[in-house]
Amino acid sequence: MNTIFSDRIADVPRSFIREILKVSLDRSVISFAGGLPNRDLFPAEEIKRATSRVFELYGNDIFQYSNSEGDLKLRQYIANRYKEKKGLEINPEHILITNGAQQGLDLIGKTLVNEGEGVIIEEPGYLGAIQAFSIFRPRFLPLAVSEDGVDLAGLKAIAASEKAKLMYTVPNFQNPSGITYSEQNRREIVDILAGKNTFLIEDDPYGELRFAGTPKTPFAALMPAQTILLGSFSKIVVPGFRVGWIVAPEHIFNKLLVAKQASDLHTCHFTQYIIHQYLLDNDIDAHIAKIVAAYGGQCRRMLACIDRYFPADVSSTRPEGGMFLWGRLPGTMTSLDLFNLAVKEKVIFVPGDPFYTTGIKSPAFRLNFSCVDETTIETGIERLGKAIRLLAK
Ligand SMILES: Cc1ncc(COP(=O)(O)O)c(C=O)c1O
Numbered sequence: 001m002n003t004i005f006s007d008r009i010a011d012v013p014r015s016f017i018r019e020i021l022k023v024s025l026d027r028s029v030i031s032f033a034g035g036l037p038n039r040d041l042f043p044a045e046e047i048k049r050a051t052s053r054v055f056e057l058y059g060n061d062i063f064q065y066s067n068s069e070g071d072l073k074l075r076q077y078i079a080n081r082y083k084e085k086k087g088l089e090i091n092p093e094h095i096l097i098t099n100g101a102q103q104g105l106d107l108i109g110k111t112l113v114n115e116g117e118g119v120i121i122e123e124p125g126y127l128g129a130i131q132a133f134s135i136f137r138p139r140f141l142p143l144a145v146s147e148d149g150v151d152l153a154g155l156k157a158i159a160a161s162e163k164a165k166l167m168y169t170v171p172n173f174q175n176p177s178g179i180t181y182s183e184q185n186r187r188e189i190v191d192i193l194a195g196k197n198t199f200l201i202e203d204d205p206y207g208e209l210r211f212a213g214t215p216k217t218p219f220a221a222l223m224p225a226q227t228i229l230l231g232s233f234s235k236i237v238v239p240g241f242r243v244g245w246i247v248a249p250e251h252i253f254n255k256l257l258v259a260k261q262a263s264d265l266h267t268c269h270f271t272q273y274i275i276h277q278y279l280l281d282n283d284i285d286a287h288i289a290k291i292v293a294a295y296g297g298q299c300r301r302m303l304a305c306i307d308r309y310f311p312a313d314v315s316s317t318r319p320e321g322g323m324f325l326w327g328r329l330p331g332t333m334t335s336l337d338l339f340n341l342a343v344k345e346k347v348i349f350v351p352g353d354p355f356y357t358t359g360i361k362s363p364a365f366r367l368n369f370s371c372v373d374e375t376t377i378e379t380g381i382e383r384l385g386k387a388i389r390l391l392a393k
Helices: 016-023 044-063 072-086 100-112 127-134 152-161 183-193 250-264 269-281 284-309 335-344 374-392
Strands: 095-098 118-123 139-146 164-169 199-203 227-232 244-247 324-328 364-368
Touching: 044 269, 072 095, 072 244, 072 269, 095 100, 095 250, 100 127, 100 164, 100 199, 100 227, 100 244, 100 250, 118 127, 118 152, 139 152, 152 164, 152 183, 164 183, 284 324, 284 374, 335 364, 335 374
Parallel strands: 118 139, 118 164, 164 199, 199 227
Antiparallel strands: 095 244, 227 244, 324 364
16 A cells, blocks of 8 residues: 555554553553653742743843754753763763753664664663664664663674664663663673674663662763763753753764754753753752652652562562663563553553564563652552452462
């Protein structure tokens, strides 16, 4: 059949999560399916004040077209923060402000991926990355992740075949699994990839949301010439402004900039200025500490409830930060079957299937803990425990 659609878009999976969210419109349903930061923690008053200040300081200039790289003051702030928090030396001229980290993925795909080229993707992996890269029709090379990082034997085999152009990673509090790559796993990845023609994408929107354990060394420190680092204000300030960034080596940066110009000329100038003003006038560390305390409490409560209400043979990851954890059903049970029973018990989550590029029927599932208060977490996990027992019958 003739179609008006490009081949490029035909192969891109629809966002499964959007479909699930329809069910969550029913207010009696408890949703662990979303992936949103907690709206009660948005610094609304501070942003209001920052907005007024931006008007006072810049007048009509803030409504003008601007440069594609992004506001240099904001890029300088980001570079300074990397230095202060992680000891990373980053040239602000190599930071490209984007419409969220999500646009960073699209620009990287445009800049680096030809049809049929290999992209290593974590399994399970971030849905938005699977979607963003699918547009460029790569050959996905799935690589399993477990509690301490990626499958190193699998990576060695892929690296030996020289087929991977990119390796996409979320090394801190991964979406969807909540796992963090250990120091050892990171160093072995670097040993395997260093000097090869594979760029590592370090997507790190959750890195500052650590509520347990100790920070790990970023790939941008271990292998700077081969790493493209993505960051975002979505999880530490607000997602709706759509301000994120890419840090890339100069020759890659220059091409990403061309892709950015072709896409949208520049990221909204006004929201960049507001975020920068907000950062200047407020204590962002204190704000992040508030988010971390809330999410840490919610995660601990969810884990305690899992221990209490789930059958003992259902396993789960124990995240040290971020917004998600990953459960796994025993035997031949599938998370899609569980989903159908759970909806009847008025609780939902995201089944594991869409986080894989290989079309499997997954026994695993993602639970979000950032958006649900602790009492509701207790009720929701109790309901889910009941659904699991029904499925096991
Ligand atoms: C791993 C990962 N990368 C990127 C994004 C997109 O972030 P942004 O809002 O900065 O576009 C998300 C959002 O949930 C994410 O989980």
